[in-house]
Amino acid sequence: MEDQAYVYIMASARNSTLYLGSAVNLPKRVWEHRSGVVEGFTKKYGCKLLVWYELVRSWEAARQRELQMKGWKRAWKLREIEGLNPDWDDLYDRIAQP
Structure with a gap:
């Protein structure tokens, strides 16, 4: 699927x-966050752990889902993370290119 994209959550630590x-x-993109090569929120707050991600059909769908989830309460985001990743493991190795 050529147009596929991802929505993801980075964390500085569990909870x-x-x-x-x-x-x-x-x-x-996760490598950029982890390496701190881009100034911004993740570098400032040390969000280097990929704790959740979701594959969607297009960039537009990913952006829409991101904006939807940004409107969620924190508890809903935590439930989403723990549904995929109950131990809050760093999922980067699952998606990193060999």
Whole structure:
């Protein structure tokens, strides 16, 4: 699927600061967050753990889902994370290119 994209959540630690974003190239974008090569929220607050992601059909759908989820209460986001990743493991190795 050429147009696929991702919605994702980065965290600084379990139940700590969360960052919600969307990207076409998830491994590259997560690497940017982890490496601190881009100034912004994730660098300032140390959000380096990929704790949740979802594949969607297009960039537009990813952006729409991101905006929808940004309107959610924190408890809803935590439930979403723990539904996929109850131990809050760093999921980067699952998506990283070999």
